[in-house]
Amino acid sequence: MSLSEDNKDLIRRFMAAFSAGDVTTVLAMMDDEATWWVAGTMPISGTYSKEAFAKLLAGIGDAVTGPILLTPKAFTAEGNRVAVETESLAHTKNGRTYNNFYHFLFEISDGKILRIKEYLDTMHTNAVFCTP
Numbered sequence: 001m002s003l004s005e006d007n008k009d010l011i012r013r014f015m016a017a018f019s020a021g022d023v024t025t026v027l028a029m030m031d032d033e034a035t036w037w038v039a040g041t042m043p044i045s046g047t048y049s050k051e052a053f054a055k056l057l058a059g060i061g062d063a064v065t066g067p068i069l070l071t072p073k074a075f076t077a078e079g080n081r082v083a084v085e086t087e088s089l090a091h092t093k094n095g096r097t098y099n100n101f102y103h104f105l106f107e108i109s110d111g112k113i114l115r116i117k118e119y120l121d122t123m124h125t126n127a128v129f130c131t132p
Contacts, residue, residue, distance in 0.1 A: 004077035007108045011082045012072065014106075014113060021067030023057055031112040040122030043130045063129060064090045068098065082106045098128045 001009070010029065017025035027050065036053045038045045048056055060068070068090040076083040083105050090098040100120050107115040 003079065004082075006111075007080065007082045007106075008075050008077045010108060010111065010113070011075070011084060011104075011106050015070040015072055015084075015086070019067055019069045019071075021061070023054065023061075026057070027054055029113055031109060031114045034112070034114055034116070036116045037118065039117075039119045040126075042122050042126040044125070045122065060129065063092050063094075064098070065093055066090065080108045082108065092128060096128045098125075100124050 014026065014029050017029065030050050030053075032050060034050045034053075036048045036050075036056075038048070044056065068088050071087045071089070072084050073087060074085040083103065086102040086104055088098060088100045088102065092098060103119040105115075105117040105119075106113055
């Protein structure tokens with residue numbers, strides 16, 4: 001396989017682990033210096049270290065009835081970058097449905113995810129996760 005195909009496969013496996021709620025595997029696939037950036041100005045927007053991202057996942061995990069399912073729709077890969085159009089689905093413990101659409105940009109280094117940029121419908125995310 002080419003580097004681009006290997007990197008797309010890594011992201012497919014990452015999204016499958018995320019969708020299974022396998023946080024240990026998700027974090028293992030990330031470089032120790034990895035960052036995850038979330039677009040917008042909502043309370044969960046910003047840049048997270050790997051450790052801070054793990055805490056964010058735990059908080060979101062406490063709010064949902066099961067893992068957030070990520071369904072990749074289309075991939076574009078070049079060199080160490082993989083862009084993925086993705087749809088999510090989850091249900092919160094307070095009865096809301098989280099169904100969002102994303103554009104993720106992953107940067108990969110030495111077979112590990114180094115950077116993630118998450119572009120999404122921030123109004124929907126804020127309404128579901130950040131609004132009482």
